[in-house]
Amino acid sequence: MIKKIKPHAANNPIGFCQECAHHCIRKKRFMLECRNFACYC
Known part of the structure; x- marks a missing residue:
């Protein structure tokens, strides 16, 4: 299963x-x- 998510607090790759x-x-x-x-995932 491939899913693109929009994380809340991440604006950098590590946080993402x-x-x-x-x-x-x-x-x-x-x-x-x-x-x-x-x-x-």
Whole structure:
């Protein structure tokens, strides 16, 4: 499942990836990849 998310507090790649990780954890998935502001769980 590939999903692009718009994180709330992230305007830099590191913050975005932290948001991505939390997003995936909430969905009980592992973060597979995070780059170019695309979050893959």
